[in-house]
Amino acid sequence: MLHDAVDIAVGADELGVNNASFRVHHFAPQSAAPFPLLAAAAARTRRIEVGTGVIDMR
Numbered sequence: 001m002l003h004d005a006v007d008i009a010v011g012a013d014e015l016g017v018n019n020a021s022f023r024v025h026h027f028a029p030q031s032a033a034p035f036p037l038l039a040a041a042a043a044r045t046r047r048i049e050v051g052t053g054v055i056d057m058r
Contacts, residue, residue, distance in 0.1 A: 001021040001022055002036075002037055002040070004039060004042050005022060005041070006037070006040050006044055008020075009041040009044070009045055009048060009050065010041075012045060012048060013047055015026050015047040016047075017048060018046050018047070018048060018049060019048065019049045019050075019051070020041060020045075020049070020050050020051075021051050021052060021053030022034055022037055022041075022050070022051075022053065022056065023037060023052070023053050023054070024030075024052055024054075034052050038050045038051070038052070046054055
């Protein structure tokens with residue numbers, strides 16, 4: 001999952017997309033902390049901004 005997310009961010013960067021937001025999965029062990037994912041995406045991209053996003057389901 002994490003490798004796929006970084007690959008998608010790389011592809012989006014190559015297409016000229018300006019932002020990649022990743023949602024936080026607090027109760028999923030593979031992605032409970034978003035910052036390592038953000039760091040990996042930032043290290044492999046050149047122009048895209050990376051950050052966390054929230055979808056309010058209320």
